[in-house]
Amino acid sequence: MCLGIPMQVVAIDGFNAECEARGVKRNVSLFMIGENEVEVCDYVMVHVGYALRKMTPEDARLSWELFDEILAVAGE
Amino acid sequence: MKEDFTAAKGWLERIGELPIAHPVAVMNVCGGHERSLTQLGLRGVLPPNVKLISGPGCPVCVCPEEDLADAIALALTGDVTLVAFGDMLRVPINAAKGEVRSLAEARAKGADIRPISAPQEAVALAASNPARPVVFFAAGFETTTAPVAAMLAQGVPENLSVLLAARLTWPAVDMLLASGDAALDALIAPGHVAAVMGASEWGFIPERYHLPVAVAGFSANSLLAALYSVLRQKLAGKPFLDNCYAELVAPEGNLRAQALLAEVMEVTDANWRGIGVVPRSGFALRGEWKRFDARARFEFSALPRRRAGEMPPGCDCAAVVLGKKQPDQCRLYGTACTPQNPVGPCMVSDEGACHIWWQGGTRAAA
Known part of the structure; x- marks a missing residue:
């Protein structure tokens, strides 16, 4: 549940954002950070469908590398 | 992972150079941390005197049996659609033979129970079935x-409506440290909890208990940086609150999220399964949001339960949650209790230490 997933904002409509990570798109609520805090192309850390905080592209990339590692181990 | 590993290797070398003469037990209180530590194999590469303990980091594991029993009973009435995060469905409760022991079993008996992965799914489901109560x-x-x-x-x-079984993390750690029987020397604080509530929430650990603490993220780099920090603090005898996940965690946290929490909920004493009541560690809906409380809308049976609040017989989940036992020190681990056939909640949840250790390759009791 506490597993956060970094996603990139693709489109924003009020508090609703369409976000994408590795080709998978999800609706993400911006209600916890505010609709004016992020713009299209920004990265956010997403928890249970809610953006928790904006993050840098660099941090998003590093987080994804961690996921790849864990998923690779878990998939063995 | 390459870049992170290069940085992580540097931290490992620095940790290896520390003069750690006596065993130091470092507790994490986050299932995500435990997963990273285990899957990255960090226990195997740290100096033998550094002992990593998994603490209260699994909300599903401490969800009271009474709440689970109420959810099962409500779903079995057939009058509602019950939604829950997928982890909750297979958590077993103590029940007489033949009785329904989990939400998954209730579902198999025809109860309308659906796993969700986000609160918005509950909203969408309720909106598309306006005549049907959704809990x-x-x-x-x-x-x-x-x-x-x-x-x-x-x-x-x-x-x-909402059947709330939400918990705050830090009060359990506070209770554990106040009890005096916690065999731990330092703490790694949970990165995403801190991103919401603020790093400063963990300042009580050095202030009140004179123990080192560092907020960590979930990469090898961030976890090892936090570990290095608390070990250095321990050796120097100068504990403080460090933040090794500053890219996501501000000292004050996410103020908007905290304001929403304060508006909708109030903090209450709450029962932790197998542990007991932890003061000021739970939430209840407040003010105008009380009307969305499932407990105000539905009759819950007041049947006394023989072993209310306890873990199943023989199960050491409570000791594992409190870091008093490692998962493979439970006598049921890997024999009576496996992810395919779990006895206790720690073997069910993705954030349960037993489940994480099993996935990490530990397949038998120590």
């Missing part, structure tokens, strides 16, 4: 509870 059974720590508060504050259909 969101919501267990979780602050990272999940703040979104539940946000969901309610933003507005939900009238047919949606």
Whole structure:
């Protein structure tokens, strides 16, 4: 549940954002950070469908590398 | 992972150079941390005197049996659609032979129970079936509870209600340290809980208990940086609150999320399964949001339960949650209790230490 997933904002409509990570798109609520805090192309850390905080592209990339590692181990 | 590993290797070397003459027990209180530590194999590469302990980091594991029994009973009436995070469905409760022991079993008997992965799915489901009561059974720590508060504050259909089993992380750590029987020397604080509630929430550990603490993220780099920090603090005898996840965690946290929590919920004493009541560690809906409380809308049976609040017989989940036992020190681990056939909640949840250790390759008791 506490597993956060970094996603990139693709489109924003009020508090609703369409976000994408590795080709998978999800609706993400911006209600916890505010609709004016992020713009299209920004990265956010997403928890249970809610953006928790904006993050840098660099941090998003590093987080994804961690996921790849864990998923690779878990998939063995 | 290459870049992270290069940085992580540097931290490992620095940790290896520390003069750690006596064993140091470092506790994490986050299932995500435990997963990273285990899957990255960090226990195997640290100096032998550094002992990593998994603490209270699994909300599903401490969800009271009474709440689970209520959710099962409500779903079995057939009058509602019950939604819950997928982890909750297979958590077993103590029940007489032949009785329903989990939400998954209730579902198999025809109860309308659906796993969800986000609060918005509960809203969408309720909106598309306005005549059908939908109950969101919501267990979780602050990272999940703040979104539940946000969901309610933003507005939900009238047919949606919440059966809340939410918990705060730090009060359990506070209780554990105050009890004096916690064999730990330092703490790694949970990165995403801190992103919501603020790093400063963990300042009580050095201030009140004179123990080192560092907020960590989930990469090898961030976890090892935090580990190095607390070991250095321990050796120097100068504990303080360090933040090794500053890219996501501000000292004050996410103020908007905290305001939503404070608006929709109030902090209450709460029961932790197998542990007992932890003061000021739970949430209840407050003010105008009380009407969305499932407990106010439905009759819950007042049947006394013989072993209310306890873990199943022989199960050491409570000791594992409190870091008093490692998962493979439970006598059921890997024999009577496996992910395919779990006895206790720690073997069910993705954030349960037993489940994480099993996935990490530990397949038998020590």
